[in-house]
Amino acid sequence: MSESPGGPMSRDAKPTPATAPEQGMTRLETFVDAAFAFSATMLVLNTERIPVSFGELVQALKGVPSFAASFATLALFWASHRELTRRFPRENAGTVIWSLVLIGVTLVFVYPLKFAYTQGFAYFIPALRTADFTKGIQGPHDIAGMFMIYGAGFGTFHLVLMLLFRHQVRSAGPLPEGERIRALGSVRAHLWCALIAGLSIVIASMVSGARTVFAATLPGFAYCLLAVLMPWHWSRVERRARAAEAPLVPHAPGG
Numbered sequence: 001m002s003e004s005p006g007g008p009m010s011r012d013a014k015p016t017p018a019t020a021p022e023q024g025m026t027r028l029e030t031f032v033d034a035a036f037a038f039s040a041t042m043l044v045l046n047t048e049r050i051p052v053s054f055g056e057l058v059q060a061l062k063g064v065p066s067f068a069a070s071f072a073t074l075a076l077f078w079a080s081h082r083e084l085t086r087r088f089p090r091e092n093a094g095t096v097i098w099s100l101v102l103i104g105v106t107l108v109f110v111y112p113l114k115f116a117y118t119q120g121f122a123y124f125i126p127a128l129r130t131a132d133f134t135k136g137i138q139g140p141h142d143i144a145g146m147f148m149i150y151g152a153g154f155g156t157f158h159l160v161l162m163l164l165f166r167h168q169v170r171s172a173g174p175l176p177e178g179e180r181i182r183a184l185g186s187v188r189a190h191l192w193c194a195l196i197a198g199l200s201i202v203i204a205s206m207v208s209g210a211r212t213v214f215a216a217t218l219p220g221f222a223y224c225l226l227a228v229l230m231p232w233h234w235s236r237v238e239r240r241a242r243a244a245e246a247p248l249v250p251h252a253p254g255g
Contacts, residue, residue: 026085026089026091028091028095028096028099029085031099031103032078032081032099032102032103033078035103035106035107036074036077036078036106038107039074039106039107039110040071040074042110042111042114043067043070043071043074043110043113043114044067059130062127062128062129062130063118063128063130065117065121065125065128066114066117066118066120066121066128067114069117069121070110070113070114070117073113074106074110074113077106077157077161080161080186080190081099081102081161081164083186084161084164084165084168084186087168087179087183088168088169088172090171090172092171094167094171095164095167095168098160098163098164098167099164101160102157102160102161102164105153105156105157105160106157108153109153109154109156109157112146112149112150112153113150113153115146116146116147116150119143119146120220123213123217140207140210140211140212140213140215140216141208141209141210141216143213143216143217144204144205144207144208144210144216144219145204145208147200147201147203147204147216147217147219147220148201148204148205148208148219150200151197151198151200151201151204151219152197152201154193154197154200155193155194155197155198155201156194158190158191158193158194158197159190159191159194161190162187162190162191162194165183165186165187165190166187168183169183169184169187176245177241177244177245178241178242178244178245179241181237181240181241181244182237182238182241185233185234185237185241188233188237189230189233189234192226192229192230192233193226196222196223196225196226196229197223199222199225200219200220200222200223201219203218203219203222204219207219
């Protein structure tokens with residue numbers, strides 16, 4: 001998943017019009033937040049009815065881990081958009097267009113997101129399996145196909161966020177050097193995440209004819225690379241940003 005660097009401006013730098021803070025939320029921010037909130041409601045444990053027996057309650061509670069993981073993923077995407085609007089509160093036509101695309105991707109991505117986590121938890125933790133587990137996945141070919149669909153949604157999400165960040169950076173005008181480095185770091189972070197999703201899709205296409213379940217799950221391990229790649233990326237970005245913000249120390253005469 002993508003990570004947010006924070007990215008405070010230099011204390012000595014004056015906020016530019018594009019990064020100056022604004023009071024309140026815009027209609028676009030409200031619309032995006034509402035779309036994410038609606039997507040979260042689509043992750044509810046049981047969309048048919050409230051459990052009326054202890055057995056139904058146990059079956060519903062088996063979906064808590066997949067619900068929590070799906071909700072956390074959506075929250076990370078929402079946090080990325082929130083970071084963008086806090087850094088660059090000024091809106092323009094490009095901001096509106098890419099934010100609307102992000103909303104559309106969110107509403108579509110919520111289905112493969114919940115399905116993938118539900119099947120994943122049920123496969124690795126048998127106690128979480130329900131009667132629908134055998135219906136969801138018929139064999140290794142379905143698992144590979146699931147990772148293709150999930151990778152397409154995950155990658156598209158990060159590509160849209162990357163384009164949104166890049167658009168805002170380009171339209172912001174001159175930025176303090178440290179802020180510019182952090183903003184471009186967000187662009188590259190989303191690009192890295194999209195590339196990892198692409199790698200997972202490639203692996204899924206290669207193992208689509210696998211005969212074992214383990215081989216079909218290999219595309220999922222590609223996302224483990226983010227646990228190493230993102231900390232390394234942001235540590236480099238932060239070092240460069242702090243170096244750019246560090247005041248120049250004049251040499252003493254005769255030194």
